[in-house]
Structure formats: structure tokens, C-alpha cells
Amino acid sequence: MKVTIDWLKKYVDFDYTPNELAEKLTLLGLEVDSISEIKYDFENVIIGEIKSVKQHAQKPNLSICEVNIGSKSLNLVCGAPNVSPGIKVPVATVGARLPKDVVIKAATIHGIESPGMICSEAELGISHQSDVIMTLTNSASVGADLKSYLNKGETVIEMDITPNRPDCLGVIGVAREIAALKNAKVKKPDVDLNESNDLSINDFIDVEIKNPESCPRYTACYIQGIKVGPSPRWLIQKLEAVGLRTVNNVVDVTNFVMMETGQPLHAFDYDLLADHKIIVKHADPGEKFITLDEKEHKLSDERLMICDGKRSIALAGVMGGLNSEITHDTKNVLLESALFESINIRKTSKLLDITTDSSKRFERGVDPDGLVFALYRAALLIQETAGGEVARGYFDCYPLKIEKRKIKLSIDRVNRLLGTKLNIDEAAGLLERLEFSTKKEKDYLLVDVPTFRVDIEREVDLIEEISRLYGFDKIDPKIEANIPLTLPVNMQEKFDQKVRDNIIRMGYNEILTHSMVSLDLAEQFSVNKPVSIKNPLSEEMGTLRTSIIPGALQIIKWNKNRKIKNQKVFEIGNIFYYDKAETHRHVEQRKVAFFRTGQNKADSWCEKARQSTFYDLKGDVISLIESLGISKTKVILTEVKYLKKNQAVNLFINNNPIGYLGALSDSALKIIDIEDDVFVAELDIDQLYQHFSWEKKANPVIKYPSIKRDLAIVLDHTIAEALVEEKIWEAGGNYLQSVEIFDVYRGKQVAANQKSFAFNLTFQSNERTLTETEVDGDLTKILKSLESQFNARLRS
């Protein structure tokens, strides 16, 4: 919503600077977005008077005007239709500068020399009016600079009006707020209309409302014998200042009054109304209608229409119809000022995707008691600018009377909510300034709500009004002394933090992606059915991620493209998909995903790094899990469509699935367009939490010395290390403390289908020092077991 300071001053006196005014409005809740000054962007344009007009000999649509510019007369060529002797016009002489740095030079137009140009408002950058030249009033003095004729630059204030305050979508509404602040009254504009003695409204129109639930009130008046033409300068200037385009005097007046009062109006060409009737009713199902902007709409049956005796003529409250618009030929006008129900208008606007200044106001709510004022105001201004005779009276069809709201306000409530110590008279005083009327009853107020405040329905709404005008800054911040310490801690959230911190300790960089991917990626990286957005920003962001992987891979690629080869990144976040069994039900799961690519670490001058492998990532995952105090993890080879065939495993804790890890397959890498190997793991955080315990118990460190032994065996190359380790533990006896593999070998020194494993075993007792002989005995048992289980033999 834009207003100019000069416009506001017509209704309320104040002498704030623009910045002061902006701050005051902002602190009242009308947030000011910008303050700007309208500046004239031209130089050396002077006022001239057309003395005579001749038609161009070769081009009949051009005129040659003799123009007196004070110091001399010039012959200027002009193409506008509205040049005529005696009118005063702006003249850009040779050397004058127009907007966009256009400098006027002498030109020869079809053989006639033209030392300058008569300007339109568009050429001067004053308005968008480009088809006619700008005409000045008679009082303009010939030879003077145009700037001295035009008003000084106006200051425009643009506000962000919240949806609850439609009353401030009119300049008078904003003025009311300033008046409240200054404890003054607004000065309402003139509506002292000169009504006809001969013509009476009832002879011209009949209004019938068939759906009063969608149109509780409809008023109209009739103006006969008007002359449609361009608007006067003051009207154009006001409208353009607040961002509206000028159309013609009648339409401009309806827009001006809407901007002034907040009440949208519509003018129909009376002679185009069949049977001189207005019927307000819901559209016929499937009805087609062409609006002013020449677009055809197909209507559903709840859309409210204004109809004449035969057909629809306007999309009520949203836009007029092409079939009844005001044209240059219009002589008689029917002016509408109505109240349409908010939700209906909003639905129409949304369904047909038309938002207008009118629909915006109706969907927020207009003042039911303000209709007639706006109607009279517009009739008066149409008469002033377009002439004509206004028929006596107005038609008022008001089937659903809207009562003024009365609200009981307890002063105790006011203070209980705000933390203030206002007394009842102070509260009443504040409300009165906002045009509420109050009556004191014992310890409460009976408050009458003015009809323009459609947002005030409850006691709490009045409390907000009081606090607003009283000033939030007068309410002192209070710091509570007793902070409750018994509130429950969200342990799951705390676990999230722990997981995050532990991963960061392993040298991973946390990334954060936006959770939206293309449907294709969502399908490629999951077996589940993805959840798609009905109204996405773009196709690439059309579906919720089914896995953290595709989004993160795009980040990895981004960084690879910036020459960062070695990456260790992770993300914690939610994934989404439709449940397999109940396909309409969606699932949202919290996951943590790890990614490694490039070398296992950065090359340094004293040590060359190697490429990361499956085992690097596996180590990270297991280290994370162990750092959380969870043991009994197991991996089982599996198949995942985007992982390499022999490097994809499911991870289990206590035989419950937690997630998977592996190397991305070549085809998956191709989808994202990454060349290097990427190792990924995705675990379910909530599942992981099931196996986690916040309780920790310290185990005493064993004080007796340990004995270490190496055990190297040769066995069939297809036997998994985990199985061998398991058997070592089974056979190893009570003193075996740890089993660590330190070498895996295949090659010339063993047979072709054989491999060698070398383990480091630690034996220790927590009761005494073990002897070498005891340990040798245990080692023999282990070896025997491995010989019988795997046909293994000691490597010599």
C-alpha cells in the first residue's frame, strides 16, 4: 500500500518529517518498507501555447503547430490527436533533456523542420499516458519552466499492511491511525453532492441479490450525460504516485475513491445493461465469461457474478466484464459500491488466478457502513471531472444486515495479558482515540467496535489495540527469577548432537542440503516410492529426498569441480517415502549419511597418502558406533542397486538392521557425473538410538601384565575374516583379551587359492600374572580349532 504525505495531510494535520512519520507508522504496526520521492527527470522543458494547427501536407496524421514559448514562436510537428489552438503544452526545445538521457535535437519530419517537441506525460516520465500530449491548465504561464508549474516532488511511503488491517488499504484509514496517535480526528472529504431534481435512481435501476450470503449489501447510483476523457492533472498525479495507471476520468475516479476509502467501486456503461437490471447471483456451472483484460474464464457455480437482465457483466469484486466497460462513447454510468463476502472473493481470485486491488480488499473485508460514503464521493468526483447529472438517491439492497459488534473488556484481563498496570479510564481513552466508543460498567468496559474494523471480534483483539497505541516500548521487560529446572530433557535430540559431534571428531565436514531432488534421482537412489510436491519450484526440486545420498553427491561433485579431490562429508536429516504396505501413508525417517572420496588423507611432504577404500568408510562407521558404546555389530553382503556388487553390506546391531554401507556403482556415479570412487553409508539414527544407553559404568583397568602373541595362518581364500575371528574367540579361553588382524596376504608365497591372515592376540588375567606356558597352551587350542574348522595351517 502506497500513500503520499500530501494525500495523508488532506485528512489529518501533522508535521512529521517523512522519516519520523515512517517510524511512527511502523511502531503502530503499519510497517513502512520504503520512503521515496517522486523526482522529475527532465531539464529545460518550458510551457508553450499552441497558436494554430495545420495538417502536414504529406502525412495527414501529423500536425504542424505554431507554439508560442514566450521568447519566440516555433513550428513543431506533432502526431498526437489532441492538439488544438489555445491549449497550453510542455515543449522540449532543442537541447532539452528528457528521461533516459534523451537530448532533443532539431529534426526534419517528412520535409518539415521541427526545432523541438511537444511532450506527452510518458515522454516526460510523469505518467504512462503516451497517446496524447500533456495539456496544462489555463493558468500555466507561457515561457516558464514546466517544473515550476508541476507540484514539487511528492514523498511516497510504501507500507506493508498485514492481512488483518484492510481498513488501512485506504488513505483515510492510514490517516485515522495518525489521528489516533495525535489524539485528533480525521477530516472526512467532501461528499456534498448536487443531486438531480428530475431524475430519481428508482427510475433507472432495479437490484436483486439472489445469493445474499455472498453479497450482503449492494448499493448503486446513476449518472447521466457524462463525457469520458482524460483525467485532470491532480487526479493522474495522485494515482500515478501510488502506482495506479490512469485509464479515463470515470475509471480513475473509482480507483481514486478506492485508494481514498478502501472501498472498491465499479462503473458500468449503463446503456449496455439489458433491462436496466442488476442481479447478483452465483455463476451457472460451466459458464464462460470474458473479463476486462480480455481473458476468458470458465466458472464454477459458486463464483459470484453481477448480471444484467440477460447476462453476466462482472466477476463480482474481482474484475468487470469486457461487455459493459466504460469506453470513450459511454454517456451514462451506473456506479456500484457493494459488500462481497471475503471467502467467496478469495476463492474466485485463487481459482481464476486474478488478483486485483479490488479482490485484495474484499477478501480482507470492507466496511459495510462505508459503502454509501464511497458511492457519493465517487459520484461527486465524476460530476466534477466528467460532468453529468446524478440521479437523486441511491439504490440500497441490504438483505443481510451486519450489526455493530459490542465487546466486553475486563481491565484485569488487559493487565494480566500485557503485564501493565493500566486503569479502566486509560484503557477507555486509548480505545476512544481509535474511534471505538466505550461505556464504563463497574470493572469492565462495554466497547462498540467501529464497522471499518472488521478484524476486531474478541476481547483479546481490543487488548491488542490498547497495547498498540499505548506502545510496546512502555512495557518493561520482565525477567523471571525462578527458572524451572525440572523440565524433561529431549534425550533423542541430545543423542543427535552426540552422533554429530563424534562424526566431526573423525574429521568429517558437516553439510546441509535442502531435501528436494528431482523425481528421477529420488527413484534412482531408493527402492521406495517417493513423495512429490504438487507445486514445486522446479522439476529439479520436485520431489522429497528418499535418501540423503543424491543431494549430498551433488555437493561432492560441486566441490570436486572446484578441485577439492579428498572429501569426507556427512549430513544428518530426514528422508521421506510412501509406506510399502499402506501406500497412502508417508514415512519420515531421520538418517545420518557419511561420504568419503579421494585419498584417505591429504598428501604431506613426509608421507604419501593412498586412495580411500571400502575399509576406510567401514572403519569410520564402526568407530562411530563403538564411540557410542554400542558393540555387537555385524555386516552382511547384500545388493543395493546403486552400490558395487561385491562392496555393499547391510549393517546390523544385535541382529537389527541399522543401515547399509558400500561403494557407489559406476552407473550411480555416472548419474551424478562423478569420476572418482565414492564410499557411502546411511544409518537410521532412531534405530541406532534404540541400542544406545546413557548409562556408563567404569571398568577397572587390569593391573597384571599382558602377553602378546602373533598367529599367522594359511587358509582357503574364500573364508571370511569375521568367521575366523569368531572361532579364535571361541577357542581362545578366558584370558584372551583382544584379537587384531594386522596382515592379509595373497601372492607367490602361498598357493593360488590360499591366503594368509596374521593376527595379534593379547592374553591377560585380572587376578594374576600369566605364564608363557599357559598362553602357549591357549594358542595351541586356537590353532587346532582353526585347523579343524577351516583346514587352516600355521604359516611357516
Added chain:
Amino acid sequence: MNPDIKEILSQLEQLKQNFLDEISNNLDARNTEDIKVKYLGRKGKLSSFFSLLGKVTPENKPLLGQELNRLKNFLQSEVDNLSKSVTKKSKKDDFFDISLPGVPAEIGTKHPLYQVLDEIKSIFTSLGFTTETGPELETDFYNFEALNIPKDHPSRDLQDTFYITDELVLRTHTSPVQIRTMKKMKPPIRMIAPGKCYRKDSIDATHFPVFHQVEGLCVDVGVTFADLKGIIWAFAKRLFGEDVKIRFRPSFFPFTEPSAEYDFSCVKCNGKGCNICKGTGWLEISGAGMVDPAVFKYVDYDSDKYTGYAFGMGVERIAMLKYQVADIRDFYENDLRFLKQF
């Protein structure tokens, strides 16, 4: 003719500079002795200046004396600091290049948005607030209806929404967690709800379709607007320091009444006006207000008995202010060169 005192003083300044250069290029503390001899020795660079004391005019003599002593003491203390606990270098020592870089440890980083979020959480935890969470895919009821944002109401325009179905949306704020918590618990409630939110905003330097919000709620007997101002005041000071001022101004949210926007005084210019605060001296942070009785009705709280306040804040907005990040997209680009700065 007496030597020019100005000339001498400038030579002394040059000598000091040469000394400092030499000290900073010296990578082996055992070499310090050589530097000491060069500058402070009997035939060192400084000693020659002392002989000038007799040659300058009598009125300049005290000045020069003072300067010479000051410089001598300075050189001495610099040399002493370096050579502490070092024995004189033996010529037979092998050269070991300590200047080669150490092998860097690999240190991970937390995403800057989560660092800020953690700080916000820890402030509110210390103020007695619990942390509550909820789903990102929300029903229309929790995201809108129960927050007094009915269907077909212009207040829906305040938030451009991603729809999955007519009844399922990507949450546009973490306010639905308030409803979920109030449905689960009875007052007193003091909670914050941090999390990812989605709005259908076109992407530019200050808008991204995904953002993180922290929503706060406190409901009890006797909670007032003054308490709301108190909590925001305390939070502002913990986050941006003692000098930060707060400002509340009226606004509109369907789920609070009265509703306010709250601003912090500009952290860069301290309220004087600069490019960050667009000259206003204030930074818009977010919205707040007293819980609307209509919301209490949805969760069966007695609004005659209980009152409450609610507030929100955008994590990106605060992170941009804290780290002076000009473009919100930097957080979601995840360029490792950016992330590793935090």
C-alpha cells in the same frame, strides 16, 4: 657543526627496524647470541651512537640519551626473551629443519547453521526451555488450522506453501510443534522447537526455499507480554552482547494476539545506521506475541486460566548477521572452502 638530532633519531629508528627484521627471520633461538653481539656488543651497532652524545648540542643531549637507553633496553629484553633456556649453539649440531610444516591433523567441522542453532539452543536451555521436535511433513491441521489459519483466509498468503496433497504440506514454520507439545502436555510449558522449514520462495540472496526456524513457547498462569519482552531481551544480550537493544512493534500473526515483530539494534553500527540495517539502526529478527485464545481452544487449554507467549526466529538470518554472510545460498552450496572457515 653539531650533528642533526633529527637525522640521528631516524637512524636509530632504522636500526630498530633492522633488528626486528633480523629477529623475525631468525628461526633458531641459538643464533640469538650472534644478533646480540651485532647490535649490543662493545663494537655493536648501537655503541657507535653513544659516542654521538658528546657531539650534539647540550639541549639535545638529554633527549638523545633517553632515546638511546630506551632502545638499548628494548633490544636487550627482546634478545633475552628469545634466548631464555637455550644454550649457545654448538657448531657440530646437525641441521634439522623445524620450519617444515607439521603433518596436519584432520579436523571436522560442524555446519555453520548448526553452530548458530546450537548456540541458540544452549541459551534457551539455560533459560529453562526444553527442546521439542516434530515432523517436516505436516498435516494442514497442525501447520495451519490449529494455529488459527483457516483455509481460504488471506493470512495463508503470508506463507507460500509447498503442498504434497490438499491435507499434507511441508511445514512452513516449526509452530506446529507447539500444538503437538501442548496436546501432549499440560502447562507449565517452556519449549523451543528448532528445525527445517520450507516456503515456496524464489531463490535469491536472502531467500531460500528451505530454512531453519526456532520457535519458542511459554504457557503458564500469569505469563505476560512483559515476560515475552524479558526473554527476548535476555536472548539478545546472550547472543550479541550487553549493548544490544530490543524493539517490539505491532504486527499480525493469526496465532498470537497481540502480535509483534521484534528487532535488535544493529550489531554492526550499534544503532547508528549502516548498510546492514539499511540506515534504520534496527535489524528485523522475527515475530512474537501472546498466544491467541483460539489456539488454546484447539489444544483444550483454559484461556481464562493460562496465558502464554510465543516467538520465532530464523537461524539463517542470525547466522548471516553473526558471520557477516551476505548471501543465504552460501549455507546451502556447501563449498568445503566455506564450511571449513567455521
